[in-house]
Amino acid sequence: MRNPLGRAILFGVGIAFGQAMAMAGVQEEAGVAIVEVPVFVTDSGGNPVIDLAQTEFSVYEDGKKQELVFVQLIGADAAESHAGGGSSVESRRHFVLFFDLTFNETGGLKRARDASIDFVRDQLSGEDLAAVFSFSVSEGVVMHTNFTADRRQLVDAISSLGLSRGRNFLSDSAFLSPQADPQVQEGAGSGATTRTADTLFDEQSRIVRMALTKQDTLAYRHLVGDYLSDIGDFARSLDVLAGRKYVIYFSSGFDAKILGGQTPQEAAADTERIITGSFAAIDPSAREHDTTLIDLLNRAMSQFSSSDCRIYCIDPSGLSSNVDPGAQQPPQRGLSDAFRKQTALQMFATETGGKLYKNQNDLSGPLASVVRETRHYYLLAYSAPPVKGNGSYHKIEVDVARPGLSVSFRKGYYESRPFSAFTELERNLQIADIFNKDRHVQAIDLNLQTMVFPGAGRESRWKDFARVVVQAAIPGGQFEYKKKDLDIDLYGFATAPGKTVVDYFHGSFKIKLSELKARVLPHGINYTDLLLLPPGDYTLKIIIRDNESGATTARDVPVSVANFDAPNLHMATPCFVSVNSDWVNVRGFDPAKPPKRLAGAGVEYPLTVQNRACAPTIYPNLAEDRDHLMLVKLYNVPLDDRTNTPKAGLAWEIVDAEGRSLGAPLYSLAQGNRLDAHSYELLFKVRSPELDRGLYWLRLRAFDRLSGASTADTIPFFVE
Secondary structure (H helix, E strand, C coil): CCCHHHHHHHCCCCECHHHHCCHHHEEEECCEEEEEEEEEEECCCCCECCCCCHHHEEEEECCEEECEEEEEEEECCCCCCCCCCCCCCCCCCEEEEEEECCCCCHHHHHHHHHHHHHHHHHCCCCCCEEEEEEEECCCEEEEEEEEECCHHHHHHHHHCCCCCCCEEECHHHCCCCEEECCCCCCCCCHHHHHHHHHHHHHHHHHHHHHHCCCCCHHHHHHHHHHHHHHHHHHHHHHHHCCCCEEEEEECCCCCHHHHECCCHHHHHHHHHHHHHCCHHHCCHHHHCECHHHHHHHHHHHHHHHHCCEEEEEECCCCCCCCCCCCCCCCCCCCCCHHHHHHHHHHHHHHHHCCEEECCCCCCHHHHHHHHHHCCEEEEEEEECCCCCCCCCEEEEEEEECCCCCEEEECCEEECCCCHHHCCHHHHHHHHHHHHHCCCCCCCCCCEEEEEEECCCCCCHHHCCCEEEEEEEEEECHHHCCCCCCEEEEEEEEEEECCCEEEEEEEEEEEECHHHHHHHHCCCEEEEEEEEEECCEEEEEEEEEEECCCCCEEEEEEEEEECCCCCCCCEECCCEEEECCCCCEEEECCCCCCCCHHHCCCCCCCCCEECCEECEEECCCECCCCCCEEEEEEEECCCECCCCCCECEEEEEEEECCCCCECCCCEEEEEEEEEEECCEEEEEEEEECCCCCCEEEEEEEEEEECCCCCEEEEEEEEEEC
């Protein structure tokens, strides 16, 4: 199918992985790699300084001074200024709400959870994005919901922390769509949910406490090693997202004593013991450093810095003097447990340019401080030196000429990795990044159409929902130079205002290279899937990704769903269909094997003729000297009281790109089937009159002959 005019009109916003993703804070502009460095500058009172000029900044990479391309002040109420070129900066803030379920007290976790809910509801701005993660000894780092602007979704994820059942976010939606677990009774109040979550927090503490019953230093060292390794991998994953990331880390910290060495206070205490002759009280092993753990710590902090993350550590244990029996600590010696744990948190904050908040029972103050501190920063950009291509780490230094100011910045970056090395978490983060933002690059050609049908399923919860068939036609010629099997992911998210995900689909398919050459290249791939939506207006975000290269395209399509229960004539979206297509047809929705979100719903595929599934044809070429089949389904058709015959009609009209009427097509009824007392399935043969080359629309209007009421829809086609 060749459709140059159709492509010019229909192809929307897309994403090309190499150009759009700000891997390691490196953007590509006109073939030149640009390194972006966010710099936070405050005065002695901690207030943001927003009047610095570009000449007051100096930036160094690996010790060599770099020439600044631009300096830009970023902030909600800042007057943007930059020199020498433009910026593709992503100014929206990304907050990571990160809950430590291991190195924490149960009471602290409750405070952190409650404060985070208030933070989401009251302190996030309309443009802010946030995600929810946790760490536990049993599961490592877990994503509870991906980056989203949907406040309700974030609150649901935070509220269900620690729950083994309840509000889940489906992994095949890239953790962007929630689903209520049917095993949890409906109507359970928030109090019941909280008690269940608290019980599971206690269980988490009990599991770790059992593992360390003997206060085994080796076991604790192993636990800290796993922890540092996991958060290092997590930090690397955040590199996928363009823009600054602010990690709000709720943790009491691990005991820094496990890293080895002595603090000045402990060294002084040992000196006093030597003077007094108390040699037995000196622990020689306390002066030894654990180089393995230190290397893991340094790697994790380097990864956070490379991913453009600042860590704001909030110790939720507060001022309470009560000792939590579940708190994890190795054998005690020297300074207090709380001080040593806060020392570990201070390292996280210092190394990433963040801050540690401690000894506060009310966590709203620290959270408000984070929002305030992250409101303004300078974005410095310079042309990157030639890369080594081996994933090397490059150190960054920033100097500000004006004296008396406090400056924090990312301390370096790793060279980007190929998409093939991405983890599942990184691939999900990439989808969220595309979902939340608009780009102006396209890597994969496709055409889209949606068709709306009534009757979602047998279950009462689907009673008012419609079935929306989504078709993506992917021309095959673009894969001419493929040397491997084609591996495609295709996501569809139906969103209401506020980007709330109402429903989604996720399809994956592979096509062997031999079939690709024989069938796909001359024609293409027709992919169809299904969404269930209640009446209303939606934006459908379609994302397609080549899993070999990471190349992606994103499209936004408006979808309107009528109330098919209303007592008037209704028409499903008319569509051209094919019985024997040369294209490779891939069905994402199979009623016999429904996806998890629709299991047991009894949803049938609606695009059928005499109960046989058929494939839709998108933008057919009606210049061909043959008939094309068009499917029309009518519902709630009025009947004549005396003869019981349908009293409905169809009006046909062709319009051009300017909206001018060009008359009716040539058509005839090929087949008519009665679905029920008031529903009909009509299959027409359609042929275009002689028209000039170009894109046209076929307008079909169904009308009630008794009342005069009508409903209409348009179907695009082209003549070539």
